Amino acid sequence: MQIKDSNRNRRDFLVLAAICLVLQVAVAPNIALGNGRANFGLVFAGVASLLVGGQLGVFCGFLAGLVFDLSTTGPIGLMAFLLTVGSYIVGIEARNRIADDFAGSMRLFAWMALIVSLAYHVAMFLVGEATSIVDVVLLRTLPTSALTLLGFAPFAYVISHATGSALSLGGKPSKSARSHGSRYDLGNL
Amino acid sequence: MPQKGGATPPSTRFRRTDADGGLRICIVFVVLSLVMFTASVREGDGPGVFTTARGAWMTITMPIRWVGGAVTAPFQGLGNIFANLTADQERLSELKAENERLVARNAELEESEQTARRLESLLGLQSLYNLQSTGARIISGSTDSWSSTVTIDKGTSAGLAVGMPVTDSNGAIGQIIRCGAASSTVRLITDENSAVSAMVQSSRAQGVLRGSVDGTLRLSLVRTDQNVEVGDTIVTSGLGGVFPKGLPLGTVISVERTSGALYYDIEVEPLSSTESFEEVLVITSLTEDQKPTAEEVAQADQQDSAAGSGAKDESASESGEGDDEQPDGTSSDDGSDADDEAAADDQGQG
Numbered sequence: 001m002q003i004k005d006s007n008r009n010r011r012d013f014l015v016l017a018a019i020c021l022v023l024q025v026a027v028a029p030n031i032a033l034g035n036g037r038a039n040f041g042l043v044f045a046g047v048a049s050l051l052v053g054g055q056l057g058v059f060c061g062f063l064a065g066l067v068f069d070l071s072t073t074g075p076i077g078l079m080a081f082l083l084t085v086g087s088y089i090v091g092i093e094a095r096n097r098i099a100d101d102f103a104g105s106m107r108l109f110a111w112m113a114l115i116v117s118l119a120y121h122v123a124m125f126l127v128g129e130a131t132s133i134v135d136v137v138l139l140r141t142l143p144t145s146a147l148t149l150l151g152f153a154p155f156a157y158v159i160s161h162a163t164g165s166a167l168s169l170g171g172k173p174s175k176s177a178r179s180h181g182s183r184y185d186l187g188n189l
Numbered sequence: 190m191p192q193k194g195g196a197t198p199p200s201t202r203f204r205r206t207d208a209d210g211g212l213r214i215c216i217v218f219v220v221l222s223l224v225m226f227t228a229s230v231r232e233g234d235g236p237g238v239f240t241t242a243r244g245a246w247m248t249i250t251m252p253i254r255w256v257g258g259a260v261t262a263p264f265q266g267l268g269n270i271f272a273n274l275t276a277d278q279e280r281l282s283e284l285k286a287e288n289e290r291l292v293a294r295n296a297e298l299e300e301s302e303q304t305a306r307r308l309e310s311l312l313g314l315q316s317l318y319n320l321q322s323t324g325a326r327i328i329s330g331s332t333d334s335w336s337s338t339v340t341i342d343k344g345t346s347a348g349l350a351v352g353m354p355v356t357d358s359n360g361a362i363g364q365i366i367r368c369g370a371a372s373s374t375v376r377l378i379t380d381e382n383s384a385v386s387a388m389v390q391s392s393r394a395q396g397v398l399r400g401s402v403d404g405t406l407r408l409s410l411v412r413t414d415q416n417v418e419v420g421d422t423i424v425t426s427g428l429g430g431v432f433p434k435g436l437p438l439g440t441v442i443s444v445e446r447t448s449g450a451l452y453y454d455i456e457v458e459p460l461s462s463t464e465s466f467e468e469v470l471v472i473t474s475l476t477e478d479q480k481p482t483a484e485e486v487a488q489a490d491q492q493d494s495a496a497g498s499g500a501k502d503e504s505a506s507e508s509g510e511g512d513d514e515q516p517d518g519t520s521s522d523d524g525s526d527a528d529d530e531a532a533a534d535d536q537g538q539g
Contacts, residue, residue: 025257029257062221065222074333121334
């Protein structure tokens with residue numbers, strides 16, 4: 001039986017979005033690996049698409065990409081486009097995957113991070129922002145993907161090990177979730 | 190409870206609320222993204238909807254950036270202390286007393302000391318070069334992995350504008366490329382797309398200093414018949430009309446001369462390293478004595494005219510191609526003047 005706790009789920013999702021926003025704006029610029037910086041927009045989109053997928057996943061991907069674009073000096077819309085497509089593809093059959101298959105989620109997200117980062121940097125290369133494709137791949141794409149995966153891991157770990165709560169981002173588990181043994185009950189988000 | 194599909198794991202408890210799995214909304218957002226991307230690229234750095242939106246976003250998120258910079262600043266200080274501790278251990282036997290004193294230092298005092306030193310240096314630089322400037326503080330680094338930029342805590346409300354050069358206590362660090370009401374984005378000289386008209390301090394050889402992806406700087410357009418040596422200081426030439434003349438930029442760490450090449454391949458190590466919460470000066474206007482003299486402009490003209498004609502001869506003899514490819518990848522019809530190109534590069538950053 002599907003039990004809905006939409007308000008709580010929405011609130012938890014907003015908390016997740018706020019955390020990722022703060023990390024993207026405040027922390028990501030100050031922690032770098034070579035030329036790479038973590039993309040917490042990608043982390044948020046990945047969590048959303050792996051947890052919920054569908055329309056909400058796509059929406060979160062677009063929104064996260066737009067926020068990332070606004071925070072950078074690159075063209076607006078590029079990351080939004082990539083995260084929209086990425087979230088749709090990952091979200092097609094991956095709903096609630098973090099809860100069911102932590103290692104699989106990590107692998108799937110690693111691919112998502114790598115492909116999205118590569119596409120982003122290659123696109124920037126094609127619009128004339130760099131002269132060497134080798135630099136683009138080795139010095140930008142790989143560090144970015146690695147840091148983003150590192151940023152995703154704590155979220156995935158917390159969510160996969162949480163019990164009795166919706167997104168388990170804080171607060172007590174809902175009665176409905178406890179009584180029905182549901183770990184992730186995002187319902188009609 | 191309806192399950193979403195055959196491939197879904199049995200424990201999945203989600204219902205499909207969107208029959209097409211979000212395909213329609215995906216198409217809508219994809220189209221919207223592409224439209225925004227195209228419009229954004231067309232708009233460039235000039236005024237427009239996206240520039241305004243980005244400026245507003247920077248202003249809104251500035252407090253968060255500020256907090257982020259404040260939180261991470263002590264960790265940078267800890268890095269310095271760790272380096273000090275390592276050095277102390279190496280000299281422990283002969284410098285015991287000094288070692289104990291250094292160990293007793295805490296991160297806050299270290300940071301305060303460094304801040305005071307930077308401020309003193311900035312004041313010294315301001316007075317040495319007679320800079321008309323406004324002080325600001327770096328609050329954040331680059332958000333993406335693409336560009337080498339920093340965000341400073343002053344914007345148009347403090348009289349700053351796009352194109353203004355920025356220096357720290359060691360010398361020039363970059364130029365403002367975006368200006369919000371309360372914050373500005375500075376493109377560092379190490380950015381791959383940065384180019385500053387520069388010269389070798391000792392020999393006065395003119396060139397263009399470009400950033401690179403590995404963080405080093407490359408001085409291009411310096412003719413091989415001029416004198417450049419490892420250890421030479423590179424300073425701004427002022428020819429671009431943006432940076433004041435004579436600001437230190439870096440030190441030459443390697444000079445290579447390829448056989449048959451018209452220009453040196455010079456690698457330069459930047460003098461400045463930007464960290465969060467460091468103080469910088471934004472140069473708001475240039476005085477007459479900070480601009481290049483007519484003699485220097487003529488010298489640069491002469492230098493590149495000679496190189497341009499040399500390039501033409503060589504190009505004709507080697508490939509027969511019409512235009513001369515410059516070593517830095519730019520090409521021009523007439524072996525362009527270094528100062529013209531430098532001016533275009535400097536301005537182009539804005």
